Amino acid sequence: MSQVKVFLKFPPARVSRPVTYHLVKDFALKINILRAEVAVNKVGELVLDIEGRDEDIEKAAAFVKGEGVEFRVIDSAVAWDRERCVHCGACTAVCPSGALAMDRAEWRLVFTPADCYACDVCLKACPVRAISPGFDGEPAAE
């Protein structure tokens, strides 16, 4: 069994496909929708937390790609701009998962992507706008 975060990008013509339904029904995956930006005739984006058997996740990935939908395993659903960050700590006031926390010896912000719920509350709590929707680090797999 594995648990991964994935990013799905739907071209406008594919937005109406019930992909999530198939992921649950055909591949027995446990799905938690972390972020959804979907509108008819627009590019749609889904960030999912997926739990299931490794081979099922692989098959599901192949199925999704076959539907013409981009499928990427990601580390986290927010991107932290380390250059822009001033390490003030304002984001740690609202992060519910502890993914954003202060190293209290160095007073440096530490981001643990695996712990991120993608709730996005930090985006607006950051005074210098160093956190944006996106992916932190390189995609873990194609």
Next chain:
Amino acid sequence: MNVKSFEEINERIRKKKAVVGTAEEIIKIVDEKGPAQAAKEVDVVTTATFGPMCSSGAFLNFGHSEPPIRMAKIWLNDVSAYGGLAAVDTYIGATEPSEKKGLEYGGAHVIQDLIDGKKVRLRAWSYGTDCYPRTDIDTYIDKDSINEAYLYNPRNAYQNYAAATNTSDRTLYTYMGVLLPRVSNVTYSTSGELSPLLNDPYYRTIGLGTRIFLGGTQGYVAWHGTQHNPSRPRAENGTPLASAGTLAVVGNLKEMSSRFIRAATFEKYGVSMFVGIGIPIPVLDEEMLRFVSVRNRDLYTSVFDYSVPSRSRPALARVSYAELQSGSVKVNGRDVPTAPLSSLRVAREIAATLKGWIAEGDFELTRPVAPLPDKANVKGLEIVKGPEVVGGDAR
């Protein structure tokens, strides 16, 4: 008692022989060698802070166009700047929001863009005069194309500040950050034992004319800050238990770095600016040594309930900076996580930079030209009926 003068310390700085430590390092030195020896050995202690300070801004002089204009309404990147000075002088306030982008861009962002050497659009309008015939202008400026550009911040470097929490059932968006409902977080904004005015609680060495680190360059204390309130209750060690003294500071924007001046947006509150300030404190005698070696566990503030929409909010707990920096404090018997809003990391960088400047002989200390006021009565604003006006015209 060991006594050193500003002059003696500066003589050692010129010879690159001054012993300098940060306000955090001095604590270790005192622990190792004792206060008497530390006072003898250490000449200067550097303090610093890097936090959001709303009462900030910059004076600019654009130079005269051909034909010239007496600017009456002024915008920089669609942020309104003050037009009530002479023809081409202005003051851009850090918190002024953009007329197009709202709170995502404001005066602080204009200041940061200027520091970064970016081109900024200048638009101005005038009613036109015989001596200044032009009535409008639309052009671009940058820090090299204009004459003066200096930060003048009317209230910075607060000596202590409230910590914030929220007892209500809804999330509050404040200048103290996002406060979660039902006392779920506490925010604070002071660098504690590294904070400038907490290391010189009675302003013995910091006063008018004191040379400081401001935004990456050398600046000065210009005046006491607005709402300067030294008459607050104090702990036995002399430090105030609530926000007390403040400084007005001035420095050349053109020499600053956006590493130490950063525009900020507090969601649903407004624009502010992180200001980096470092102040050297001479260890003149053992009393000053005692002041500069103050520790987080002996510095206190109170946690206030920001859900009460009043200028006198109720205090829920008194806490030390050691507790605030530990990651949680007790409020109403419950452990509540804490989060800082001022960057201790950058403050440490400033204290270390200033220490380097002094040790290298590039930065001498200044004896204050005049002291900061040691008493004050900060007034509230009462809402009163206007005076009787002839003709009943309220003005």
